[in-house]
Structure formats: C-alpha cells, structure tokens
Amino acid sequence: xxxxxxxxxxxxxxxxxxxxxxxxxxxxxxxxxxxxxxxxxxxxxxxxxxxxxxxxxxxxxxxxxxxxxxxxxxxxxxxxxxxxxxxxxxxxxxxxxxxxxxxxxxxxxxxxxxxxxxxxxxxxxxxxxxxxxxxxxxxxxxxxxxxxxxxxxxxxxxxxxxxxxxxxxxxxxxxxxxxxxxxxxxxxxxxxxxxxxxxxxxxxxxxxxxxxxxxxxxxxxxxxxxxxxxxxxxxxxxxxxxxxxxxxxxxxxxxxxxxxxxxxxxxxxxxxxxxxxxxxxxxxxxxxxxxxxxxxxxxxxxxxxxxxxxxxxxxxxxxxxxxxxxxxxxxxxxxxxxxxxxxxxxxxxxxxxxxxxxxxxxxxxxxxxxxxxxxxxxxxxxxxxxxxxxxxxxxxxxxxxxxxxxxxxxxxxxxx
Numbered sequence: 001x002x003x004x005x006x007x008x009x010x011x012x013x014x015x016x017x018x019x020x021x022x023x024x025x026x027x028x029x030x031x032x033x034x035x036x037x038x039x040x041x042x043x044x045x046x047x048x049x050x051x052x053x054x055x056x057x058x059x060x061x062x063x064x065x066x067x068x069x070x071x072x073x074x075x076x077x078x079x080x081x082x083x084x085x086x087x088x089x090x091x092x093x094x095x096x097x098x099x100x101x102x103x104x105x106x107x108x109x110x111x112x113x114x115x116x117x118x119x120x121x122x123x124x125x126x127x128x129x130x131x132x133x134x135x136x137x138x139x140x141x142x143x144x145x146x147x148x149x150x151x152x153x154x155x156x157x158x159x160x161x162x163x164x165x166x167x168x169x170x171x172x173x174x175x176x177x178x179x180x181x182x183x184x185x186x187x188x189x190x191x192x193x194x195x196x197x198x199x200x201x202x203x204x205x206x207x208x209x210x211x212x213x214x215x216x217x218x219x220x221x222x223x224x225x226x227x228x229x230x231x232x233x234x235x236x237x238x239x240x241x242x243x244x245x246x247x248x249x250x251x252x253x254x255x256x257x258x259x260x261x262x263x264x265x266x267x268x269x270x271x272x273x274x275x276x277x278x279x280x281x282x283x284x285x286x287x288x289x290x291x292x293x294x295x296x297x298x299x300x301x302x303x304x305x306x307x308x309x310x311x312x313x314x315x316x317x318x319x320x321x322x323x324x325x326x327x328x329x330x331x332x333x334x335x336x337x338x339x340x341x342x343x344x345x346x347x348x349x350x351x352x353x354x355x356x357x358x359x360x361x362x363x364x365x366x367x368x369x370x371x372x373x374x375x376x377x378x379x380x381x382x383x384x385x386x387x388x389x390x391x392x393x394x395x396x397x398x399x400x401x402x403x404x405x406x407x408x409x410x411x412x413x414x415x416x
Contacts, residue, residue, distance in 0.1 A: 014143040015150060015288060019197050023138055026192035027131075028154045030089055033185030035162020036169065037096060037120070040178035041113060043170050044103065049110045057113050061121030066367035068125035073133075073359025074219045081130035081137060081355060086193050088127035093186035095119050100179035128366055132358035136346040137198040142292070142415040144346050148339040149287025156281040223356025231408035232297070232348045233357060239399040239409070240341055241364040243304045246396030247334070248369035249376035250311055250389050251276070257377065258315060258323075258385045268320040275324035279331020280338075287339050297403065297412030300340040305400025307333035312393030315386045343414055 014020045038058075045057040076084050099116050102108050135147045169178030227233045259269035293299055310330045317323045341361070349357040379388045403409050 012140075013291065014139050014146045017139060017143075020139050020143075020147060020150070022192050023134065023196050024150055024154055026085075026189040026196070027151060028158055029185045029188040029192070031155055031158035032162040032165065033092075033182045033189070035158055036166035036178055036185060037092075037182040039163055039166025040170065040175045040182060041117065043166075043178070044175035045110065045113050047175070048107070048113065053110055057110060057117055060114050060117035061124065062367070062370045064118060064121035065125045065128075066363070066371065068122060069129065069359050069363045069367045070220055070223075070356070071216065071359075072126040073129040073223060073356035074216050075126050076130040076133050076355030076359070077223070077352060078216075078219065080198065081134040082193060082196055082198050084126055084130035085134065086190060088123050088130070089186050089189050089193065091123050092120065092127075093183050093190070095123075096179050096183040096186065100176045100183060103174070103176040103179065124366075128362050129355045129359035132342065132345075132362055133355040134196075134198075135342075136349070136351065136354050138196060140415075141347055144343040145293060145296070145339060145414050146288055146291040148342045149284045149289075151342075152284030152335055152339055153281060153288060156277055156284065159277065220356065223353050224360070226350060226353045227357055227360060230348055231406075232344070232412045235402065235406040235409040236341065236344055236348070236412075237357075237361055239301065239304065239403045239406075240361050242399030242402065243308070243337070243396045244365035244369045245372065246308065246392045246394070246399070247311060248365065249372045250314070250392045251330070252370075253373045253376045254315075254380060254385060254389060254392070257380045258389075261385055262318070262320075264320050264323075268323075271320050271324045272314075272327045275327035276331040276334075279328040279333075280335035281331075283332050283335030284339065287336070292414055293336075293340060294413070295411075296340050296344055296414045297409045300337050300344065301400050301403025301406075301410060303333045303337040303340070303400075304403065305397050307337060308393045308396035308400060311396060312390045315389035340414075344412055347414055348412065 042058060045053070049057070095116060099112060102112060135144060135151070139147055165181060166178050169181045227237055255272060256269060259265065259272065262268070264272075287293070307330055310326055310333065314323060314326050314330065317326055345357055345361050346354055376388060376392070379391075
C-alpha cells in the first residue's frame with residue numbers, strides 16, 4: 001500500500017477540507033453499514049431461533065470487544081489508524097458477503113450468525129480505537145471540536161438512514177439482501193479511506209525506516225503510563241468511565257422498559273428517542289459551525305452533571321411529550337459533552353499514544369457499558385424504573401462532579 005502520510009500545513013476549516021470530507025464520507029458509509037448489518041443480524045437470528053437465542057447472538061460481539069479493546073489501541077498506534085481502518089472494513093465486508101451468499105443458497109442456522117457476530121466483535125476491538133485516533137492525524141488541533149461535531153452529525157445520519165435501509169433490504173429479499181447492502185456500504189468506505197492523507201507525527205521516521213516494534217504488552221503499559229502521568233487525561237478517562245457506566249443502561253434497556261411501564265408503546269419510545277436524536281444532532285451542528293468551545297473542561301464537566309440530572313428526571317415524567325422534551329435536553333448535553341470528551345482526549349494525548357488513549361476512553365462506553373444491560377433489566381424488574389434511573393444518574397453525575405473538582409481538567413482548553 002503506498003504511503004500517504006505527509007506533513008500538512010496551515011489550518012483549513014475542517015468542513016472545507018477535502019481530506020476531512022473524504023474521511024467523513026468513509027465514516028458515513030461505514031456507520032450506515034453498521035446499522036444495516038445489525039438489522040440484518042437481528043432479523044436473521046429471530047428467524048433462525050428463539051428470542052433468547054437471538055438475544056445471545058446479538059450479545060456475542062460484546063465480550064471480545066471488551067477484552068481486546070486495549071490491544072486494539074496498541075495496533076492503531078503501531079500500524080497507523082488509517083491502515084487499520086482499511087483492513088478492518090475489508091474484513092467486515094468479506095465476512096458479510098460470505099454470510100449473505102450462504103444465506104442465499106442454504107439455511108446454515110444460528111452458528112453462522114454467532115460466528116459472524118464474534119468476528120465483528122474482534123474486528124470492532126481494533127477498528128474503534130483507530131476510528132477515534134484518526135481525526136487527530138488528518139486535521140489541525142484547533143479543528144478537533146469541529147471534526148467531532150461533524151462526526152456526531154454523521155452518526156445521527158447513519159442511524160436515521162441505516163435502520164430503514166436494513167428493513168427495506170429484509171423486505172425485498174430477506175437477511176441475505178440486507179447483509180449484501182451492508183457489505184456494499186463497507187466497500188464504499190475503502191477507496192475513500194485510501195485517499196485520506198495523514199499528518200506525520202512529530203519525529204516520525206519515513207516509511208521503511210521505522211524503529212523495531214516493542215512487545216505489545218510493553219506498548220500497552222507505556223500507553224497507560226502516559227495517561228497516568230497526564231493530570232488532564234487521568235481525570236478525563238475516569239470522568240468518561242463514570243458518565244458512560246451511568247448513562248448507557250438507562251438510555252438503552254431502561255428506556256424500553258420505561259415506555260412499556262408507562263404504556264407509551266413503541267411509538268412513544270420512538271418519540272422519546274427522536275427527541276434525544278434531535279438534541280444531539282443540533283449540538284453537533286452547532287459545534288461544526290462554531291468550531292471551538294471556550295473553557296472546554298469546565299463546560300464538559302458541567303454538561304455531564306446537568307445531563308445526569310435530566311436522565312434521572314426522565315423516569316418521573318408522566319407524558320410522552322414531556323419525556324421527549326427531557327430527552328431533547330439530554331441529547332443536547334450528551335452531544336456537547338461527548339464531542340468535547342473526544343476533542344480533549346486527542347488534544348491532550350501525545351500523537352504517538354492517541355490510539356491507546358482512545359482505546360482506554362472507549363473501553364467503558366463501547367466495551368464494558370453494554371455488559372450492564374442485563375443488570376439494568378434485572379434491577380428494573382426488582383425495583384422499578386424510577387430507582388434504577390436515579391441510581392444510574394447518580395453514577396453519571398459523579399463523573400461531572402469529579403471533573404468540576406479537578407483543577408487540571410476544569411481548566412483544560414482546546415487549541416484556539
């Protein structure tokens with residue numbers, strides 16, 4: 001593969017930078033493919049087994065993703081995030097094509113779907129740290145908040161388009177057609193990623209003159225030491241962990257159970273989710289236009305604390321309209337804090353450690369937090385939605401309070 005790592009000069013606004021726009025196009029295609037894939041996988045699993053078996057298939061990806069996420073950060077730093085993303089999307093494309101072909105000609109059963117979910121879990125453990133590390137290598141540091149705003153809008157677009165597209169594929173030709181559509185979207189991302197140019201890291205040697213790689217365990221330990229030595233990163237990773245562990249359960253499993261308890265039905269839950277999506281999308285658009293938030297560390301911590309209060313209040317709103325309004329506020333605050341978390345992680349990290357720091361920050365939200373779904377469901381069954389939402393919000397608000405009490409994080413700024 002030809003080298004595309006080269007120094008870039010100047011600071012062009014990210015939304016006008018062709019290099020960033022190529023990355024954004026690849027991200028939209030890949031994220032939309034993810035949504036189509038999950039619709040196809042869930043439909044195929046339900047058709048092939050019982051509801052409990054289908055749930056098990058859907059959960060298979062979580063364990064390898066959680067176990068291997070930190071190693072994925074080492075791989076992203078060693079080989080470069082762009083290269084890792086190209087290979088990861090290529091593997092996902094090939095795996096989904098193979099399953100689509102087998103489903104088109106036979107009925108292989110749940111074992112094939114479980115194997116596909118396992119492959120995705122392993123690949124995601126490598127892909128996600130690389131995905132988080134790439135923005136810092138394609139744009140100037142002063143554009144990172146804008147880039148994360150653009151990524152937030154792209155994620156919302158992928159959610160809105162991907163699920164209906166997956167459903168259309170299932171309606172037209174079953175899971176095989178939907179899997180084929182997902183593979184096509186993964187394939188679209190490949191040439192766009194190949195065309196992305198990366199900034200050369202400080203003191204990075206030209207291709208072919210790299211120093212011998214050290215053992216992966218040593219590189220991982222170096223990454224953890226880098227986080228520990230940086231007072232902003234050390235607090236920020238803990239803040240992210242607490243906020244994600246308190247936020248993910250209620251806003252996924254808990255929200256479904258709340259809608260059922262209130263008698264809102266699927267349409268009511270849809271309105272609440274639409275409120276959240278509208279808020280998060282609006283904040284992403286604002287960050288894309290504005291490009292920078294003064295006193296980012298303080299704003300981030302305050303947004304997490306306020307968002308936690310809104311999450312706790314959501315369980316006590318009696319009407320769908322009121323819940324959608326609260327969810328709108330949650331989306332605005334979560335969109336703001338999420339973008340600032342990503343931008344600060346990449347701003348504070350040494351370029352050589354961005355992948356490992358990103359993997360540590362992502363471990364809780366994308367690896368460990370989904371494992372709390374069964375716990376959230378069991379807790380709601382025992383104590384009801386109100387207490388569970390309040391306790392979860394308490395965990396989340398601890399993250400905001402920790403940020404507000406930490407002087408280094410409270411005073412952290414994004415580049416001007």
